[in-house]
Amino acid sequence: MTLIHLAILLPVIAAVLIGTLYRYYRRIHLGWFVLPVPLLIVIYLFTLIPRVMNGQVIHETMQFMPRIGMNFDVYIDGLGLLFAILISGIGALVVLYSIGYLSEKENLGNFYVFLLMFMTAMLGIVLNDNVIMLYLFWELTSISSFLLIAFWSTRDRSLYGALKSMIITMFGGFLMLGGFITLYLITGTFSIRGMIEALPQIQESPLAPFAIVLILFGAFTKSAQFPFYIWLPDAMEAPTPVSAYLHSATMVKAGIYLVARFTPLFAFSNLWVWTILIVGLFTMAWASFNAIKKDDLKAILAFSTVSQLGLIMSLLGLGALSLATGANDELFTVAVVAAVFHTINHATFKGALFMITGIVDHETGTRSMKRLGGLLTIMPVSFTLTVITALSMAGLPPFNGFLTKELFLEAMITVLEADFGAMASVDFLIPLVAVVGSIFTFIYSILIVYGIFLGKRTHDTPKEPHESPVLMLISPAILSLLVIVFGLFPNMLSATIIDPAAMGIMDSAEPLGTHLAMWHGFANPALWATVAVVIIGSVMFYFRDRWMFIYNYHKEAFTLNYLYDQGLLYSRIGSQKITDGYMTGYLRNYLVYIFGFFIVMGIITLMNSGFNMDFSGFAPVGIQEVIISLIILIATAVILITRSRMVSIIMLGSIGFSMALFFVFFRAPDLALTQLAIETVTTALFLVCFYHLPKKSRHEERMRFKFTNFIVSAGVGILVILFGISAFSGRVFEPISEFHIENVYELAAGGNMVNVILVDFRGFDTLFETLVFGIAGIGIYTLMKLKLTRKDEDNEEHSEESRV
Numbered sequence: 042m043t044l045i046h047l048a049i050l051l052p053v054i055a056a057v058l059i060g061t062l063y064r065y066y067r068r069i070h071l072g073w074f075v076l077p078v079p080l081l082i083v084i085y086l087f088t089l090i091p092r093v094m095n096g097q098v099i100h101e102t103m104q105f106m107p108r109i110g111m112n113f114d115v116y117i118d119g120l121g122l123l124f125a126i127l128i129s130g131i132g133a134l135v136v137l138y139s140i141g142y143l144s145e146k147e148n149l150g151n152f153y154v155f156l157l158m159f160m161t162a163m164l165g166i167v168l169n170d171n172v173i174m175l176y177l178f179w180e181l182t183s184i185s186s187f188l189l190i191a192f193w194s195t196r197d198r199s200l201y202g203a204l205k206s207m208i209i210t211m212f213g214g215f216l217m218l219g220g221f222i223t224l225y226l227i228t229g230t231f232s233i234r235g236m237i238e239a240l241p242q243i244q245e246s247p248l249a250p251f252a253i254v255l256i257l258f259g260a261f262t263k264s265a266q267f268p269f270y271i272w273l274p275d276a277m278e279a280p281t282p283v284s285a286y287l288h289s290a291t292m293v294k295a296g297i298y299l300v301a302r303f304t305p306l307f308a309f310s311n312l313w314v315w316t317i318l319i320v321g322l323f324t325m326a327w328a329s330f331n332a333i334k335k336d337d338l339k340a341i342l343a344f345s346t347v348s349q350l351g352l353i354m355s356l357l358g359l360g361a362l363s364l365a366t367g368a369n370d371e372l373f374t375v376a377v378v379a380a381v382f383h384t385i386n387h388a389t390f391k392g393a394l395f396m397i398t399g400i401v402d403h404e405t406g407t408r409s410m411k412r413l414g415g416l417l418t419i420m421p422v423s424f425t426l427t428v429i430t431a432l433s434m435a436g437l438p439p440f441n442g443f444l445t446k447e448l449f450l451e452a453m454i455t456v457l458e459a460d461f462g463a464m465a466s467v468d469f470l471i472p473l474v475a476v477v478g479s480i481f482t483f484i485y486s487i488l489i490v491y492g493i494f495l496g497k498r499t500h501d502t503p504k505e506p507h508e509s510p511v512l513m514l515i516s517p518a519i520l521s522l523l524v525i526v527f528g529l530f531p532n533m534l535s536a537t538i539i540d541p542a543a544m545g546i547m548d549s550a551e552p553l554g555t556h557l558a559m560w561h562g563f564a565n566p567a568l569w570a571t572v573a574v575v576i577i578g579s580v581m582f583y584f585r586d587r588w589m590f591i592y593n594y595h596k597e598a599f600t601l602n603y604l605y606d607q608g609l610l611y612s613r614i615g616s617q618k619i620t621d622g623y624m625t626g627y628l629r630n631y632l633v634y635i636f637g638f639f640i641v642m643g644i645i646t647l648m649n650s651g652f653n654m655d656f657s658g659f660a661p662v663g664i665q666e667v668i669i670s671l672i673i674l675i676a677t678a679v680i681l682i683t684r685s686r687m688v689s690i691i692m693l694g695s696i697g698f699s700m701a702l703f704f705v706f707f708r709a710p711d712l713a714l715t716q717l718a719i720e721t722v723t724t725a726l727f728l729v730c731f732y733h734l735p736k737k738s739r740h741e742e743r744m745r746f747k748f749t750n751f752i753v754s755a756g757v758g759i760l761v762i763l764f765g766i767s768a769f770s771g772r773v774f775e776p777i778s779e780f781h782i783e784n785v786y787e788l789a790a791g792g793n794m795v796n797v798i799l800v801d802f803r804g805f806d807t808l809f810e811t812l813v814f815g816i817a818g819i820g821i822y823t824l825m826k827l828k829l830t831r832k833d834e835d836n837e838e839h840s841e842e843s844r845v
Contacts, residue, residue, distance in 0.1 A: 043101045045115050048082050049164045052157035057355065063150030064550035072140035072235040078157065079133035081236055082164075086126050093119050094540045096550050105174070105537040110231045116170035119541020123381065124167035124298050126538070127388050130159050131290040134516040134726070138281035138396050141512035142403060152192055157285070159185035163291050167298050171231050176214065179259070183210045183297060186287050202275035205605070209272045210262050211565055217259025217299075237305055237548060253313050256303060256461075264296025265353060267324040270347045271601045276337040281399025284339060289391035293350055297384060300357050308361040318358030322474045324351030329481035333585070334592040336407040338398045345434065348482060349387045352449060353355035355475070356380035359452055360546070363459065371638070372455050374543070377557050382544045385534065386441040386527065390430040393520035394489070397427050400513055401493060414497035415590040419506045424494040424516055431519045433528070435486035436479065436571065437562030437580075441527035443571075444557055450475060451567040484585070491582075517824035529815040532558035633753055640756040646836055647763065655770035665706060669699050686731050694724040711795060 042050075055078045063071055089099065098119035106112070108420070117125075136156070143149060160184055165178030177487050191203035225231055227246045228239040236243070241566060260266075265273040273293065277284055287293070300317060307313035325348045332344035360376035362419070382462055402408045405416075417424050429440065436446030453475040456468050535555040543553055561568065597603055623634065676692040676699070683689055697720030704713035781794055781802065791797040799807050 042649070043115070045099065045101055045117065045168070046103050046113060046560050049087065049115070049168060050161060052773040053080060053159040054162070055155040056157035056161075060150050060154045062135055062155075070140050070145055072136055072155055075153045075157065076133065076136045076140075079129045079136060079160065083126060083129040083168075083523045086122060086276050089117060089122060090537055093117065093122050094537055096552075102169070109172045109173075109361040110225075111177075112171055113174055114170040114232065114347045115168050116234065117168055119538070119543070120298070120301055120381075120545030121167045123384070123542040124294065125164055127294070128160060129164045129181065130293050131286060131388055131392055132156075134392070134519060135282050135286040138399075138513060138516040139280075141510055142282055142399055143280065145477060149190075152189075152280070155185050155188040155192070156283075159189065159287065161355050162402055163295065168774050170233050171223070171251045172233060172236075176218045176221060177363055177819070179217070179263075179654065180211060182263075182292055183207050183214060186210075186276075186292055188559055189283045189287065190276050192280055192283065193278070196278065196601070198275070199278040202272075206272040206276045207517050208609075209269055213259045213262025213269065216255045220252040220255030220259070223255065227252070227603075233302065233306075240306065240309075243306065247317050247393055248555075249307075249310065250312055253307055253316075255301065255450075256307075257313070259317060261295070261320065262298040263299070263443065264293050264350050264354065265347045266296070266351060267327055269599050270324065270328060272604055273347055274340050274343040277343050281395060281402065281737070282338075283803070284342075285392050285395035285399070288343065289346055289395055290388040293346060294384065294388075296382075297350065297353050297357070300354065301380070301546045304357060304361050304364075304546055308364045311365065314356070314358055314362040314365050318355055318362055318471070321351045321353070321355030321358055322346070322471065322478070325355060326351075326398050326474050326478035326481070327496040329485065332485040334480060334589070336410050338401065338410065338413075338489070338493070339395070341410075341489060342394055342398060342761035345485055346391060348478065349391065349434070352478070353380050353383055353387070356383070356452060357455070357546070358447060359471075364547070372452060372459060374553060374555075375448055375455070376452040377546050378539060379445055379555070379661075381539050381546070382441075382448065382534070382557070383445035384674070385538070386433065386445050386524070388473045388521045389440055389523045389527065390433040390440075393426060393430040393517040394434070396513070396520075396648070397423055397430070400517070401507040403513070405506045406502065407501075409490040412499050412501040413493050414496040415615070416506055420494070420508045423509055424490075426514070426517050426521045427490055427494065427525055429491050430517075431486045433524045435483045436574070438559055439528050440524050441520055441531065443532055444528060444559065445478065447571065448562075448564075448598060450479065450570045451565070454570065472570075476574060482582065483574055487578070501723045528559075537574040539813075546633070564617070629750075632766050633749065636753050640753070640760060642730070643760040643764065645766070647760075653767050653770035657825055659769075663706075666703070669702050669706075672699050686734075687728075690724060690727045690731065693727070694720055697723075709795065711793070797800050 055075070058072065059074055062074065070312065092099065096452060098635075099115070101115045103115075104111040135151075137649035139152075143152065149440070159182060161177045162181035166182065167173055169175045185205045187207040190206055191199050193199045221231070224236055224243070227248055228236050230236060230239065262269040273288060279287070304313075328347035328351060329343045332341050332348065335341045335344060355380050356376045360380065363370070363373035363376065398408065401413065401416075401420075402419070405413065407413065433442035436442050453472040457472045459468075501763055532555075535557055539557075540553045540555050541554070542546075544550065623630070673696050676695045679692045680689045683692070697716060699714040700832045701713045701720065704710070704716060781798060784796045785791060785797045789797040789801040791801070
């Protein structure tokens with residue numbers, strides 16, 4: 042295990058230690074023990090920046106399951122390093138914030154174990170080159186996020202949100218696995234780098250579109266793109282540190298990372314680029330439009346997160362489109378750089394906004410905009426931090442969000458100058474939707490500041506408002522400072538983080554030399570687009586009461602949430618009906634299912650593998666064997682047609698005694714003796730037990746019931762015979778009986794081969810069978826000696842009535 046492998050697994054290792062520590066030591070907040078874990082990781086990752094800046098790629102392999110090609114292959118380039126720094130860096134700030142936010146009365150052991158498990162899962166995703174290991178970590182994020190969202194498990198909405206997020210994201214992840222397997226079938230490798238090297242094979246394969254669709258399902262569900270975004274607002278029932286971490290900087294960015302990582306692989310396909318571009322743009326506009334109608338602060342931030350993720354996704358799609366068509370290489374560079382830079386910026390301002398929302402909720406007791414307002418003079422520090430981060434999200438200078446919003450609008454406007462073939466006639470829609478989405482983004486950003494801190498005091502908060510303790514302000518203050526620093530000095534990131542990450546998306550080793558600046562002159566169309574966004578957004582915000590009625594036409598029955606709830610309801614009802622249909626409680630039905638499946642699969646196997654029938658190696662059949670076989674067949678037929686239980690038992694015993702005769706003729710007297718003893722005992726037991734059974738005749742059963750039994754039993758019998766003949770006729774190796782014949786005396790010093798096999802060659806098997814019989818005997822003896830008192834019987838009856 043290398044140091045980078047240890048860095049990825051460090052959080053989950055620490056989770057085990059911290060979970061154990063929490064059981065015995067609770068005098069100090071557990072967060073202080075957790076905080077060094079992400080700090081150590083981010084410090085180590087910063088030491089890798091010079092190597093990545095120089096174009097070096099770190100590739101380390103650790104054997105995990107080499108037989109199936111599932112190895113822990115770490116691949117660190119600029120793209121993976123960027124996401125890893127965000128995961129660990131924001132993680133450290135979230136842990137620090139949680140120390141002040143979460144009371145020691147909470148179950149901190151569970152919280153931090155789940156959080157550290159999630160951290161390892163995210164690091165495993167972004168630093169992995171093996172797609173099967175990537176999928177393993179991918180689903181671990183769904184499981185750990187489920188546990189974090191459901192942390193307050195006594196709340197119904199928390200459980201609902203956790204289940205919803207897991208169903209949708211794991212559904213997409215499972216489809217994504219199908220895409221990875223499809224790529225393996227095309228390229229013969231699970232390595233992402235190996236797949237990129239085999240790009241000509243992917244381009245020529247008819248399976249490539251299938252792989253693209255499946256992988257996009259995984260990316261869109263995880264990054265909350267339309268129509269899968271519905272899980273993210275409900276996931277806001279989680280504690281605010283979880284929302285600040287999972288749903289702004291890490292988990293939702295996994296889909297962004299997936300699209301970025303696979304863009305060099307699929308940029309040749311119009312299906313890939315146009316789907317990402319259209320879905321991203323529509324998600325941005327749709328979510329920003331819906332954010333304004335929300336009253337809950339975290340709901341507004343949830344929809345704003347969906348909108349910002351759509352913005353990043355659309356930039357990746359536009360960059361891939363430019364690369365695929367060769368229409369404008371500069372457009373590709375601008376779009377990719379903007380996507381990378383906005384990924385950083387979004388983590389800073391959205392993480393801070395979530396933390397500030399948690400502060401407002403913590404200090405006022407509510408997140409409702411209707412109950413807040415006028416807190417400027419009461420919470421001045423929180424107001425300052427909110428203004429900085431909200432204006433950055435709105436895309437206003439001098440904050441970092443302005444830079445990426447300018448790059449975004451510039452890329453979208455440049456589409457009008459490019460030639461995209463059949464789509465050229467409607468390419469004006471791309472910048473139009475981008476501007477409309479930006480207008481609504483501006484509105485909900487201003488709404489957050491105005492709704493909390495400006496306007497009139499409502500005096501309707503459950504708690505008397507006051508400024509937050511310093512410990513909770515440190516993390517959002519650091520992120521707000523980064524918002525200003527990255528806005529004023531963006532080029533400190535361009536060569537160290539942004540360019541290497543963009544080169545990873547472009548799969549290029551040539552330095553980009555990106556230069557970012559606030560001012561590009563009055564001839565910049567993006568500047569005038571921003572001016573239009575601010576003017577139109579300000580007017581719409583001022584007159585918002587006059588157009589908010591449009592949200593009333595969006596009925597609940599026509600929402601995606603309603604479709605999800607109804608789908609979940611009817612799937613439960615349908616699955617219950619299906620289950621009740623085949624889980625009848627009758628053992629006979631279950632045997633029909635099992636043997637019926639065996640018949641169908643047996644026939645398919647024989648048809649596909651070929652059927653061998655060679656009787657040359659069979660021993661001759663004597664007259665005595667024919668007679669015994671006829672006796673067995675006749676006895677079996679009598680059992681089926683007789684109405685007397687006594688006759689059935691006698692016929693069943695005659696079958697067993699006839700089998701004993703077979704063993705006699707085959708020179709196996711010990712087996713014959715065993716068979717005779719068993720048949721004698723079981724026949725006697727049947728005679729005793731059957732006397733007490735109810736007088737119910739099976740001959741009252743319908744012909745359909747009997748015919749089904751006949752078909753299934755005959756099919757199983759015939760298939761077993763055919764399998765036996767085919768296996769005997771198509772032997773590849775010498776039978777093991779030859780080994781026993783040759784070695785039974787020399788190795789075991791015994792003359793009875795059956796006894797030697799049971800005692801020596803299969804000694805452990807016989808020993809464990811004896812152990813099973815012993816346990817069964819103890820159970821039977823216990824039941825025989827069990828004496829229920831009247832009190833126990835009454836309790837049993839009461840329990841049965843309760844169940845009914």
